[in-house]
Amino acid sequence: MNVEHWLPDICELATQASQLALQRFREGSRHIEKGPGDWASEADLEVEELIRRGLHHIAPGTLVHGEETGPVGASASRFIWHVDPIDGSANFLRGIPHFATVLSLSGIDEAGQEHILMGVTSDPCRRELFVASAAQATTLNGADVRVSNVSQGLKALLAVVTPKPNSAHVDHFEAWFSRQLRSFGGVRRSGAMALDLAWVACGRLDAFGGIDLAPWDIRAGLLQVMQSGGVVESNTPIRSFPNQPPTQMCLVANSDSLIKLLIGDNNGQSN
Secondary structure: OOHHHHHHHHHHHHHHHHHHHHHHHHHHOEEEEOOOOEEEEHHHHHHHHHHHHHHHHHHOOOEEEEEEEEEOOOOOOOOOEEEEEOOHHHHOOOOOOOEEEEEEEEEEEOOEEEEEEEEEEEEEOEEEEEEEOOOEEEEEEOOOOOOOOOOOOOHHHEEEOOOOOOOOOOHHHHHHHHHHHHHEEEOOOOOOOHHHHHHHHHHOOOOEEEOOOHHHHHHHHHHHOOOOOOOOEEEEEEOOOOOOOOEEEEEEEEEHHHHHHHHOOOOOOOO
């Protein structure tokens, strides 16, 4: 089934949903605490419901998995949407204008493997729409974009997303991150990883690293990076400590040379 015909409507839906998020940002929205360091708002629920209704109309019979309300739809469908209504909820709640609405579509092949087919990230604060599909290059507001050509770590900008305070991976991330501080020229932690990935895709950032990330957080951005010439290692085992099992990380960069920096050397630093 060719799903490319859905893309224009998905772009319109993402833009509409992100504009609703921006309206609620300006008005204020009630805080919801899901866990330590994990926040949402009533606006997340409202925006996700708008997207669900839109996807039901655009692509009936598909499964929709939203961050806030879980999977709804045909569980046997070969197509699954992952939806993050407001990526960057903490920014949103604190009045920081850096958040986005994110939709991705994955298809399941006959072997049961999932492939990312479509990824749309709408940033209402900057009026920017990042779009990629398996059949087309990544665009920003309709114009093709490419990853940067920075090849030296000390001239590169790395974006990271830190684990939640109660995560079992905090120590592993801390060890990995301390190495990156010596390998990269600068580090950014923006609080909206979908935008971090989109910015790698368009060359504003050069690399990205995170641990224990959900599909609605990263799938749109991973496709955008791949379709703009970047490199993705989405389940890379990183050995932070000797004699301990490696921890899987999502690593993204503009090139193989920066990916190798993220993975580390072979002296007890990587698997």
